[in-house]
Amino acid sequence: MNILILGGTQFLGRHFAEAALAAGHELTLFNRGHHGADLFPGVEQIKGDRTQDLAPLRGRHWDAVFDASGYLPSAARRSAELLADVAGHYCFISTISVFPTIDAHTVEDSPKAQLTAAEIEAAEGLSQTTGSRSGGGYGAAYGGLKALCEQEVQACFGARALIVRPGFIVGPYDYSPRLPYWLQRMREGGPVLAPGRPERRVRLIDARDIAEFCLQQASQARGGVFITSGPDGQSMGELLQGCQDACQADSRLVWRSEADLLAAGVQPFADLPYWLPEADNAMMDIPSHAAEAAGLRYRPLQQTLRDTAQWLAQQAPAPSSGLSRAREAELLKAFGA
Ligand SMILES: NC(=O)c1ccc[n+]([C@@H]2O[C@H](COP(=O)([O-])OP(=O)(O)OC[C@H]3O[C@@H](n4cnc5c(N)ncnc54)[C@H](OP(=O)(O)O)[C@@H]3O)[C@@H](O)[C@H]2O)c1
Secondary structure: OOOEEEEEEEOOHHHHHHHHOOOEEEEEEEEOOOOOOOOOOOOOOEEEEOOOOOOOHHHOOEEEOOOOOOOOHHHHHHHHHOOOEEEEEEEOOHHHHHHHOOOOOOOOOOOOOOHHHHHHHHHHHOOOOOOOOOOHHOOHHHHHHHHHHHHHHHHHHHEEEEEEEEOOOOOOOOOOHHHHHHHHHHOEEEEEEEOOOOEOOOEEEEEEHHHHHHHHHHHHOOOOOEEEOOOOOOHHHHHHHHHHHHHHHHHHHHHEEEEHHHOOOOOOOOOOOOOHHHHHHHHHHHOHHHHHOOOOOOOOOOOOOHHHHHHHHHHOOOOOOOOOOHHHHHHHHHHOO
């Protein structure tokens, strides 16, 4: 196939580009050139800002489009309208945040987040997305905006639109402060504050598994809407033990109850990524049954953790995120660990 990627140089889009190249497809990348301009030598790169002007894409034809950089309805409309008659298939990467409540019963057609006209206008007025901030930098409006982007793509591409809604994405190139927090912390060694019950459920998905799924669906020109949240059966214990194994450092997990952590003022998720108090943990139960039935497959979590740790070890140290080491040491001391 001849594929246009809107973005393609940071995380999920980069994995999609790698998978597509490995499968022998021909690529064109459209982005501003702020990230990863040297990543794919020999691949056509068109510079432009999708929130401003897509003129450089006029007069071209593609078998498929992969869009992981759409956050604003206006930008999704502009690209979908321009490409509707010249591209065969459009894969739009959305999010499970389109659902205002998320649990084991959430399915593809569950109710979506709604925004007021004022909220949409405010978001459209914000500076353009950098694609490197959580939720594109749109805060609480993120899910509602993504739901509107989906509609724009579906309005133009109909049955040729593939809408993919990931949960927590992990893997090499992850620029979020989530899995990198745990891997970095394990690498430093010593006692590591671990939250809640080791058996508490978590649900993560490797970016490469999503990329393979999107490529497979695009190759078969299949549309539809799919939640891609990750496999059943992952736990916080398995995740943190896996991070320890992947880092092979001298770290020791010190588990503390959520009651102790909350009483000490530790912020769920922001301080210790993927930790949600049990009462809020239902979002980790959202299944991906439709995508699995359509062909989504998962690599083992241990492989994801090993590959991500290896990638992270080659990166310049990122600004620290989550619980500071000083605060963690203070808490461990207070807990008598
Ligand atoms: N991370 C998660 O856990 C998670 C969970 C659910 C859903 N998602 C969704 O998954 C997607 C992740 O995407 P990614 O960042 O990994 O994709 P990516 O395609 O690897 O990287 C983002 C790309 O978009 C380009 N870009 C950003 N703003 C642009 C603009 N205004 N005009 C043209 N190009 C622009 C960037 O390049 P330049 O900066 O050089 O332009 C970069 O190439 C997002 O849609 C996100 O909502 C993520």
